[in-house]
Amino acid sequence: KAYEYMWKFYILEGNKRVSVLKYLGVPEVMADVIRIMPEKSEDEAVKRYYEFDRFFRVAGMYDIVFSEEGCYQRLADILGENLDEHWSDESLEKLRTAFYSFSKQYPGYETAVSDGFLIYLTFFGIDGLVTDRPEEIRKKIEKIHTEFVVNSRDKSIAFVEKPYAEAETASALSILMRPVYSNSKPFKAAFIYDGEPSNSSWIYGHELGRNRLSEYYQGLVETTVFTGRNTEESFTNAVRAAAEDMADLVVTTSPTQMEMALRAAVAFPRLKIINCSINHSYSAVRTYYGKMHEAKFLMGALAASVARGHRIGYVSDYPIYGAAARINAFAIGAAMVDPDISVYLTWTSLEKGSWREFMEQNGITTISGPDLIKPADASRDYGLYQIDGDGAVKNIAMPVWDWGRYYELIIRNIMNGGWEREQNSIRGQALNYWWGMSLGVIDVITSGNLSYNTYKMLNMFKKAIINETIHPFDGELRSQSGVIKKTDDPQLTNEQIISMDWLNDNVTGSFPALSELSEAGRRVVKFSGISSIYG
Incomplete structure (x- = not known):
């Protein structure tokens, strides 16, 4: 007879028998076990x-x-x-x-x-x-022996916050060994989407970025696109086609593609593959994402400067890594302008209910809506906007993911030999490109509906973030349940920002239960959900 508690066994009856069997190397013994x-x-x-x-x-x-x-x-x-x-x-x-x-x-x-x-x-x-x-x-x-090494490290992800600088000490041999690209022999990048740009604002944004590459590099970069590749077979066929075309880079834009990308990386080891996601600890596929919380901090300050009744609505998409940082940065920016402001939170990925109905029921007219719109959607309910008394929508500002700039920098980094130097200098860790406003991949654009003083405030905050003299998560931080960080505590690490599982004290709302999410929402959470909440 034995008790088991937290994977350890405590023998109640039969100690001598168990001791002898252990000495003889017997791997297991039958027993009546009570789990505590x-x-x-x-x-x-x-x-x-x-x-x-x-x-x-x-x-x-x-x-x-x-x-x-x-x-x-x-x-x-x-x-x-x-x-x-x-x-x-x-x-x-x-x-x-x-x-x-x-x-x-x-x-x-x-x-x-x-x-x-x-x-x-x-x-x-x-x-x-x-x-x-x-x-x-x-x-x-x-x-995949490298993956086992990465998994064993306490700090398994290296966050690269700027492109790898051209090393002054690069040897002549290493420079000569780099591929030379020209209009007759262009750099080839293959983009693999899990849906269609016409039906997805997220994919549409990446498609705009892909198109910008051709304009920026003037024939030096050639891109191909594969759409609707959301099954293992169709995804693998796209990667195989890219490999046969001798692609220099394969771009996958959804966290739901990560596992398929990992298998493709093993099957086609020559390919450089990146996935638009965050907080995945695999070295075979590099990940990339934007510091959108920087833009959300500015959006929160803007929202509070025009809000009515100290109330703002905030619409988030999926409760995945990075989502809480965006919500909290928005709430902190708003509170810096109006200490009495409340941010009412809802989600677009809920199975039941509508975020528009939520705002209407709570009488909220200043809203931070979805960041992006579908090409075929004529709605103006996106970005930061206000609803006037007659129901008219007045757009104020919106955050911008400049994927064209992002891809331009990634490809330039590869052309300059940065990919290999990163690989040599960052060993035993997964690599995540995490770039923000200082590199121009994230921004906030505004309408003409703001006063010059509001523009002045926005530009001051923006310059401070770019110069890193302001950080949204500096100083004391308070969640809905208490103090998270004291004033003099060290600045939050990248890992702490990305894996936030708490909401700021001026946020009214919560993370949805898994059962409350739509099928699409549950699928995204399965791949990138906050593990401390969803397991």
Whole structure:
């Protein structure tokens, strides 16, 4: 008889027998085990243990122990199961066989075997572990050995906040070895979208950026585009076509494409592949994103300067990494102009209800709406706007993602040899380009409906952010539940900003439950949701 608490066993009866069996190297012994659950808390180990308990109840396996919360849910997704209903015999047999096969061939990198198993499944799936020969499994493990190293690091992501500068000490040989591009031999970039630009404001923005490349580089850069590639087969076909065309760069613009991009990176190791997402710790695919919280800080200050009744509405899209930083920066900027301001938060990704109805029900007429509009959508309810008494919409400002500028800088960085130098200088970490207003990839544009004093305030704040003399998260920070950061505490790290899971004290609203999200919302959260909230 034994008790089990937080993965440790305490023998109540049969101590001598267990001691002898342990001495003889017997890996396990039958026993009646009573599990004692810890009190629920925000402690990471406790939250991880509760997820393990859910997994154990549906799968009955004790061998798989992950080091992070959310991994059991990812494992369930891979097998087409969930953590609420008992898994099918077929899934359990496949899982046991696959884990045993992987464990026998895993050479013991720094990453624990269970975490390594999940990384392997992300790249290669589970079926091969059941059917492949041992030597084939070993070869696949070796192909992604860098991913195991990255996963083992405490700081697994390196945030690159500026393009890698042209090194003055670059050797003549390294310069001569770089590819030389010309109009007859252009740099080739392939863009792979998971939808159509005409139906998605997000993709439309990237498409504008792609088109700008041709104009800016005047024939030195050639781009191709693949749309509607939202399945494994169609995505792989697009990557294969890019590889056959000898593409220098493959651009994927949605976090939902990340896992497909990872598998493509292994299948086509020559390709440079980037994915527009944040906080993914894989070295095979580099990620890129913008510091939109800088623009939202300015938008909040603008909103408070024109708001009526100390109330502003804020419309967010998905509760993913970076979303809370944008909401909080907006709320902080607003509070700096009007200390009594309240920010009413809602989401476009909810299954039920409409954000417009939410604003109308709360009597809010100054609104920070969706950042982008669909090409076919004639609505003016985007960016920062006000609704007049007669119902007319008056646009005030909008944040801008300048993807053309972003892609221009990424391609120039590759042409200058920056990609390789980054690879050599940042070892054992995933690489995330995280650029903002100082590089011109993020901005705020305004209408003519502002006073000259408001323009003056906006420009002062903008210059201060670009020069890094103002940071939205400097000084004391207070959430809805208390003080997050004291005045003299160190500045928040990039990781803390991106992974924020709290809302500022002047925000009225909350993060939606997973069950409240639409199907599209749940899909996005599955790939980029804030892990401390959604696991």
